[in-house]
Amino acid sequence: MTIGELLKEYRISQRKNQKEFINNGKIVSQSYYSKVEKNINSITVDNLLYLLHYNNIPIWEFFSHLNQNDDIKKQEIENFEKTMLAAFYDNNKEKIKSLKPLIKESNLSEKNKEEEILQLEALLESMKTPDEKSNTELRNKIKDKIFSIP
Structure with a gap:
């Protein structure tokens, strides 16, 4: 409009x-x-x-x-994040992984998609057991993201 x-x-x-x-x-x-x-x-x-x-x-x-379109995008982000957190607390890695294609196909901006996928990958990384190899590159990317927040 x-x-x-x-x-x-x-x-x-x-x-x-x-x-x-x-x-x-x-x-x-x-x-x-x-x-x-x-x-x-x-x-x-x-x-x-x-x-x-x-x-x-x-x-x-x-x-x-x-700006109703912004409200729709905000709601879409909130839905992804609620689903991710619920799956995280249920220790359901497959549910979190299943969100990745949905995020990629969503109507979010590319920047929002990247941020949601980074959060998704961060949750998966934090769910790794001690015997699983950590992804140092991803961890550094997350650190950079966190410490660049104003």
Whole structure:
């Protein structure tokens, strides 16, 4: 969803025409605003904030509707991590391993996929028995990741 589409949804839900929504042209001109709703023009941050305040639309609410895709990704990450931890506490290495292809095929960004796979591999590494050979390269990668956190 775009900013223009979301503004239009709010305007319609408030049963306002464009002129009423833009304070009779005091925020932006009606022709300009019409093009914002049609995604022809972009709106400046200042003008967007004026519109949101004028129409009593909480900023956090507006942006949470705008970024629903981020919420879906966040939920997907949380689901992977809950499953990993449950499998870890059950000492179920196969369950953890089975998540790797699911993570690779997910809609997460490449960076998020890499981070989830690194966590998965870290759990598997920590589950090794003393007689299993440790993966020094992986352990160093995990250390680098941990110590690079701001």
